[in-house]
Amino acid sequence: MIDRLRHPVLHRANKVMRIVLFFLLAVSTSASLANELKKTAQATQKPLQILATIKPLYLLASEIAGKSATTALLIPATMDTHDYSFRPSDLRKLARADVILRISPHLETFLNNVIEKSPDKHLITLEQTAGLHWLDIRAGHHHAHEQHHAHQPIQHSEHDYHIWLDPVQVGLLVDEISRQLSQLDPAHAPQYSRNSQQLKQRIDAAYRQSQQQLQSLQETPYLVFHDAWHYLEHAYGLRQPHILSLQEGLPPGLKTMLELRQHIREEKIHCLIASPHSNKRLIQSLVEDLPVQAYWLSPVATNRQTSSYANWMRDTAQQFAGCLSNSRRKFSQGSQEKNKSESGTSVPPGLAQSQNNHQHSRLNRQASHQPVQPQTEPP
Numbered sequence: 001m002i003d004r005l006r007h008p009v010l011h012r013a014n015k016v017m018r019i020v021l022f023f024l025l026a027v028s029t030s031a032s033l034a035n036e037l038k039k040t041a042q043a044t045q046k047p048l049q050i051l052a053t054i055k056p057l058y059l060l061a062s063e064i065a066g067k068s069a070t071t072a073l074l075i076p077a078t079m080d081t082h083d084y085s086f087r088p089s090d091l092r093k094l095a096r097a098d099v100i101l102r103i104s105p106h107l108e109t110f111l112n113n114v115i116e117k118s119p120d121k122h123l124i125t126l127e128q129t130a131g132l133h134w135l136d137i138r139a140g141h142h143h144a145h146e147q148h149h150a151h152q153p154i155q156h157s158e159h160d161y162h163i164w165l166d167p168v169q170v171g172l173l174v175d176e177i178s179r180q181l182s183q184l185d186p187a188h189a190p191q192y193s194r195n196s197q198q199l200k201q202r203i204d205a206a207y208r209q210s211q212q213q214l215q216s217l218q219e220t221p222y223l224v225f226h227d228a229w230h231y232l233e234h235a236y237g238l239r240q241p242h243i244l245s246l247q248e249g250l251p252p253g254l255k256t257m258l259e260l261r262q263h264i265r266e267e268k269i270h271c272l273i274a275s276p277h278s279n280k281r282l283i284q285s286l287v288e289d290l291p292v293q294a295y296w297l298s299p300v301a302t303n304r305q306t307s308s309y310a311n312w313m314r315d316t317a318q319q320f321a322g323c324l325s326n327s328r329r330k331f332s333q334g335s336q337e338k339n340k341s342e343s344g345t346s347v348p349p350g351l352a353q354s355q356n357n358h359q360h361s362r363l364n365r366q367a368s369h370q371p372v373q374p375q376t377e378p379p
Contacts, residue, residue, distance in 0.1 A: 048185050051097035053108045054081060055301040056164040057126075059309040061101055063199045064178050068188035072097070077302055080277035084110065094118065099184065101177065103127060107161040122184060127161070129176040132169055134159040135230050138243070162299055166231035167207040167313050171200045202310040210317030211236060217324040221267040223260070223292070225274035225283060228299040236317070238324075242269070244286065251282055264290055270326035273297055295323040 048069035052058035058073040065071055072093055075084050094100070094114060102108045104127035115123060137160050163169060178196035182189035214236045224241045233240065242263050244252060252260070263269065264287070272294045274283055283294055297319050298304065306312045 045187070048099055048181065049097045050099045050101060050181075051093055052101040053103070053111065054164075056309065056312070057101050057103070059301070059307065059312065060164075060170070060174060060199070061177060062307065063309065064174060064181065064192055064196050066191055066195045068191045069181065069185065075300075080275070080302065081300055083277070086110065086114075094121075097121060099124060099181070101126070103161050103163070104159075106159070122180075124177060124180050126163075126173050126176060127159075129172050131172050132163065134163065135234060136160060138227055138230065160230050162228050162231055164231075165229060165299060165313075166235045167203055167210075168235050169231075170203060170309070174200055174203075199309070202308070203313070206310040206314040206317075207235070210314055210321075213317060213321040214238065214324070217321060220271070220324045221269045222271035222273065222324055223264065223269055225272065225278045226299075228275070229273065232316070232320070236320075238320075241273070244272075244283075251279060257286055260286060261290065264292060271295070271323035273320070273323060275299070276302060293323065293326050295319050 048065070050061050050065060050069055050071045051074055052061050052071060053074045055073060055075075055077050058071055062071045074090055074093060075081055091114075099122045100111070100115065101124045102111060104125060105112050106127075115121065136158050164173065174196050178192045181192045185192075218237045219239055221239065222241050223244060225244045227241075227243045229241070232238075242260060244260060270292055272283065272287065272292050274280075274294050274296055276296045276298050278296075287294070297316060301312050304312055304315060306315070
């Protein structure tokens with residue numbers, strides 16, 4: 001019988017086998033250790049801090065990021081964007097942020113100087129998203145942002161930047177946000193991609209539902225206090241509204257108000273869409289003795305408690321449908337008689353008083369160089 005321990009051939013074979021087994025064990029252990037180290041690194045890695053300028057962008061970023069990154073809102077949800085100015089707490093938000101999400105340097109002009117001093121921040125400017133179809137600003141409509149920050153060297157743009165109100169094109173914004181977050185944080189790229197696809201599905205479902213609600217109301221006349229709804233109007237095929245105030249921050253004159261009252265009577269308009277920060281007294285004066293109902297809707301979701309972009313857009317479309325439905329109803333006989341008796345040049349007492357109050361207020365502000373104070377949200 002061969003002694004395996006002493007036979008030279010078998011002895012060498014046993015030695016090689018032990019070396020191979022040791023090598024395989026070492027490789028397996030190294031791979032397991034590498035996987036554990038990778039998991040530990042991912043667990044301890046600081047999540048991206050995303051700062052969105054306005055609430056609609058905050059909603060999109062939050063749903064794309066999920067639990068893989070944290071999101072914060074720069075302009076408070078209760079504040080009108082046209083009255084915004086930096087506060088110390090906002091500067092702290094900027095200091096903590098890794099990513100700043102905005103629409104355009106033409107819209108959020110208050111950020112331009114800060115961004116120039118913060119080269120370490122990753123800036124996502126959605127204006128640069130490929131494939132977007134921009135609508136032009138309608139005549140006379142220019143943002144107060146550009147007026148109040150005219151000293152900044154930003155070339156004037158003719159684009160209407162309320163593109164987040166287009167549920168069709170917002171999918172391109174979702175893809176762009178997801179793409180850039182994935183580049184910055186490859187470890188969570190699968191989550192960003194999955195979340196963005198699910199978000200687009202929710203937005204598409206909300207859009208289709210809202211289309212059905214608004215389809216029969218597409219030719220209904222209505223009035224808006226501020227021309228912010230161009231993209232929503234375009235997406236749902238609504239007719240162009242009568243616009244109460246084309247110039248943001250500047251109320252219309254008495255002649256314009258009288259012309260609008262005449263339009264309201266002639267076209268039997270019952271629907272007025274106004275921002276929660278609009279001049280409530282001016283609006284009440286405009287529709288005095290007229291069967292017009294005002295709906296207070298914010299194009300930046302300042303008056304809606306929601307954590308979902310799709311739900312916000314669905315709710316906004318429902319509010320539009322409710323307002324436009326009022327314009328489908330005929331004037332009562334009493335309202336018709338009252339409108340016939342009112343001449344096109346007569347001035348309702350409330351309207352005259354509102355114009356006088358605005359004139360005195362404007363002169364006082366010019367004398368004291370005080371900024372216009374935002375209106376409180378209507379009940």
